[in-house]
Structure formats: C-alpha cells, structure tokens
Amino acid sequence: MTHFPYIDGELHVEQVPVRRIAEAVGTPFYCYSTAALSDNYQAYVDTLGKLGVDVFYSLKANSNQAIIRTLGKLGAGADVVSVGEMYRALKAGIPAERIVFAGVGKTIDEMEAALKAGIYQFNVESFGELETLSDVASRLGVTAPVTLRINPDVDAKTHAKISTGKAENKFGIDIDHAAQFYSAAARMRGIRIVGLAVHIGSQLTDIAPYRAAFLKIAELAQTLRKAGLPVERIDLGGGIGIAYRAESTIDLKDYAALVQEIIAPLGTKIEIEPGRSIVGNAGLLVSRVINVKPGVSRKFVIVDAAMNDLIRPSLYDAYHDIIPIALPPSDAPVERCDVVGPICETGDRFAEQRPLPPVKPGDLVAFATAGAYGSVMSSTYNTRLPAAEVLVEGGRFDVVRPRPSYDHIIDLDRIPDWLA
Known part of the structure; x- marks a missing residue:
C-alpha cells in the first residue's frame, strides 16, 4: 500500500490524512488514490505496450466518472458490459472508437445505441446474438466490428462465481463450434468479423490457465486463417489478479512473456481489459466503529459500513484487510473479533474471528x-x-460522488393515484 502510508501514526491517502476526510464527509466513504490508479495503469502500458497491446479499462470494476476520466486522460479505452456503462464512458470523455462492448445479454436497444455511437468493437457471445446484431446493423445501414468470444473450457482456478471460461459457464461460444460460427459471421450482412476474444475469469493468481487458454486461441486463429478467414484482433480479456492478503499473484512481466510467446507471433492487434488490477488496491472503504459488543462465544465489532456498501465478503466470502486509522503500538494486544455491519442480516459480516x-x-x-x-x-x-x-491527488481531495439524502432515495418511489 505504497500510496496509503502511516505518517506520524495516522493513515494517509497520498498526502491527505484519512481522519481529515472523515471529518469533512462523514463515514462510511470510499477513498481512491490518483497516484495508485496511474501507477497500476502505467504498469500495463510499460510492460505490454511494447508488444502493441492496447488497454481498455473494465468499467464494471469501478464506474465512477472521476475514475474513468482519470484513466481516460492517461490513454485508456473502456470495456463496457451495458449501454449504461457505455454512456458513462462517453460522458467521462472516452471516445466511442475506444470502447469495447462485451457481455452475454446485449439487448436490441443496446446494440442500436452502440452502433449509432460508433464503438470500436462488439464481443459477441452466441450465434443468436450474432444474428440479432446483423439484423440491427443492416436496418441501420451500418457495419458492426465483431470479435467472437470463445469459451475455451479452461478452469481459471478462481472463485466459482467469477470463473467464466469453463464449458458449464454461460459465457462465450464453445471452442468446438467456433470455426463454424466464425465462417458464418464472415458472410453475414452488417457484420465485419475482426477477430477472437477470450476471458476465462477474474482474480487469477496462477498463470497456467492463461497459457492453456492462449494456446487454444492461437491454434483457433491459425485454423481460421488457413481457411482464408481474417483474424485481425485478439482480445485477451481481463488482467491479472491482485493480492488481498499475503497470497502470491502473477508477475505482470511473466504475463507479458506469455503474450509475447503465444499471441504476438500471430501479428494481430492485441487487446486487454483489466479492471480489478487497476482500481482494486487504489481504494479504501473507511468506516467508524459504532459499538464493541461482547457475546457469549465471541466479540463483535459493529461498524457503520455494511454489506450494502461492500458486499464482497457476504457474496464471495472475500477477504479484506481491516486496518486502524490510528497506528496501534507495536506491543498492542490482539484479540479475535467478528467485524459486522448494522444491517438486519446475519450475512452482514466483513470478517469472522479476525x-x-x-x-x-x-x-x-x-x-x-x-x-x-x-x-x-x-x-x-x-x-x-x-x-x-472521494478522490485524492497529492495533498488535495474532492468528493466525486456525494452521499445522497434520504429524501433523494425515497423520492425515487412514486405513489399511484389511487393511494394519493
């Protein structure tokens, strides 16, 4: 946590004390480091850029406009999975020709909006989607640039809920039918087939699944070319996993070496769509302790953040370090506690016996x-x-998404006439 140092015993984000932000905006709040975002993005550019790899930031990891704008100013494109994310990218200053539209369930309205915007690429995930996109593009009199997302049936060895490259997952076209679908796409009205895409899952910390998937994609690309079909682009999907605790992760240089060995010799354009590895360790969720409750068998630390703020522990049993803002003495005693939020759910728990x-x-x-x-x-x-x-840059910070009022939330509802 280079950009989250303890200075004079107090946790800082870059040069700003976390306590000062808490006094200004209240708790809970998310806080992001511009320097961390920049460093994480630049690591991809410095390591993979020499191979001609183009970086498209995956908005689903964090779609705050200030985050997108920060990365866009550094040169990042955008990987989106809904038309709403596309609008976010456009409003943040990402040009349409720097936007890739992925996702397994694009609607006709979303396809139409993306085609009218003139996005760079559709990653298509089924033959039915391809036929629909062909119809929509033909009706509009435009051509859709398409990669086929291939499901290589590779176990990413990550959490089951974020694994996307196995045969039983909903994503992509199974690799055994890929050549047939690719050939059909090349003959479709309104479609310009440009290449292949693959994304086998999120939070990979072992490089072996990448090797297995890349080898299958490279072999498929060569088969398609032998059949006289164009393969101009290879989209390699998400980036590498990050360390949530002391676990080992993939070295970006090793990932780059794998791309150079297997994909670069194809001579295609290469794309990658990291999200978590750019923004994950660039942010904190800051919370205040409400109460410390001794129980019969354990102690509960009740904080004012909850599963509605950070659902990952409840959803995935995900681990997040929990650190005090005031640095404790080195000889401070340690006690195991359950850290929980105020929501009326037993699952509203951030950590058990931490x-x-x-x-x-x-x-x-x-x-x-x-x-x-x-x-x-x-x-x-x-x-x-x-x-x-909140976004921090050096010694300054600003609120990049204010906390709404209760009236704002409640007034989103509407009372029908018969109840007025």
Whole structure:
C-alpha cells in the first residue's frame, strides 16, 4: 500500500490524512488514490505496450466518472458490459472508437445505441446474438466490428462465481463450434468479423490457465486463417489478479512473456481489459466503529459500513484487510473479533474471528483493497445511504460522488393515484 502510508501514526491517502476526510464527509466513504490508479495503469502500458497491446479499462470494476476520466486522460479505452456503462464512458470523455462492448445479454436497444455511437468493437457471445446484431446493423445501414468470444473450457482456478471460461459457464461460444460460427459471421450482412476474444475469469493468481487458454486461441486463429478467414484482433480479456492478503499473484512481466510467446507471433492487434488490477488496491472503504459488543462465544465489532456498501465478503466470502486509522503500538494486544455491519442480516459480516488491535466506539477503521467491486455493487438495502466517494491527488481531495439524502432515495418511489 505504497500510496496509503502511516505518517506520524495516522493513515494517509497520498498526502491527505484519512481522519481529515472523515471529518469533512462523514463515514462510511470510499477513498481512491490518483497516484495508485496511474501507477497500476502505467504498469500495463510499460510492460505490454511494447508488444502493441492496447488497454481498455473494465468499467464494471469501478464506474465512477472521476475514475474513468482519470484513466481516460492517461490513454485508456473502456470495456463496457451495458449501454449504461457505455454512456458513462462517453460522458467521462472516452471516445466511442475506444470502447469495447462485451457481455452475454446485449439487448436490441443496446446494440442500436452502440452502433449509432460508433464503438470500436462488439464481443459477441452466441450465434443468436450474432444474428440479432446483423439484423440491427443492416436496418441501420451500418457495419458492426465483431470479435467472437470463445469459451475455451479452461478452469481459471478462481472463485466459482467469477470463473467464466469453463464449458458449464454461460459465457462465450464453445471452442468446438467456433470455426463454424466464425465462417458464418464472415458472410453475414452488417457484420465485419475482426477477430477472437477470450476471458476465462477474474482474480487469477496462477498463470497456467492463461497459457492453456492462449494456446487454444492461437491454434483457433491459425485454423481460421488457413481457411482464408481474417483474424485481425485478439482480445485477451481481463488482467491479472491482485493480492488481498499475503497470497502470491502473477508477475505482470511473466504475463507479458506469455503474450509475447503465444499471441504476438500471430501479428494481430492485441487487446486487454483489466479492471480489478487497476482500481482494486487504489481504494479504501473507511468506516467508524459504532459499538464493541461482547457475546457469549465471541466479540463483535459493529461498524457503520455494511454489506450494502461492500458486499464482497457476504457474496464471495472475500477477504479484506481491516486496518486502524490510528497506528496501534507495536506491543498492542490482539484479540479475535467478528467485524459486522448494522444491517438486519446475519450475512452482514466483513470478517469472522479476525485478529485486531483494541478498538472502541468512535474509532476509524479502513477496509483495504476495496477500490474494485465495492461502491459499484452497493445498494440502499435497509434504506441506508450509500457511502460517499472521494478522490485524492497529492495533498488535495474532492468528493466525486456525494452521499445522497434520504429524501433523494425515497423520492425515487412514486405513489399511484389511487393511494394519493
């Protein structure tokens, strides 16, 4: 956490004390480091750029406009999985010709909007989707640039709920039928088939599944070319996994070496769509302790953040370091606690029997590595106000998504005439 140092015993984001932000905006809040975002993005450019790899930031990891704008100004394109994300990318300044539209369930309206915008590429995931896109493009009198997303039946060895490259997953076209579908696409009205895409899952920490998938894609590309079909682009999907605790991850240089060995010799354009590895360790969720409750068999630390703010622990049993804002003494005692939120669900739990230094009501704590799939997956369950979001650059910070009011949330509902 290079950009989240303790200075004079207080946790900072770059040069800004977390406590100062908490006093200004209240808790809970998400806080992102511009320097961390920039460093993470630049690592991909520096390592893979020499191979001609183009980087499209995956908005589903964190779609705050300030995050997208920051990365867009650095040169990133956008990988979107809904028309809403496309509109976000466009409004943040990403040009349409730098947008890739992925996702297994694109609607006719979404296809039409993306075609009218003139996006760079559709990653198509089924033959039915391909036929629909052909009809829509033909009706509009335009041509859709298409890659076929291939399901290579490779186990990514990641969490079952974020594995996307096995035969039983809903994503992509099974590799045994890919050549047949690719050939058909080349003859379709309104379709310009440009290449292949593959994405086998999120949070990979072992490079072996990448090797297996890349080898299958390279072999398929060669088969297609032998049949006289064009393969101009290879989309390699998401980036590498990140460390949520002390686990080992993939070295980006090793990933680049794999791309150079297997994909680069094909001579295609190469695309990659990292999200988590750019924004994940660039963010914190900061919360305040409400109460410390001794139970019969365990102690509960109750904080003012909840599963509506950060659902990953409840959804995936995901781990996040929980760190105090005030650095405890090196000899401070440690006690195992359950860290929980105020929501009326037993599943509203961030950590079970986590060793923590002493905390008391009013203390501030931070959930580390919370920049990805945190705020973007949040809700207003229990009519709780979503966490504010803050962006730091050097010694300054600004609120990039204010906390809404209760009236704002409630007034989204409408009372029908017969109840007025």
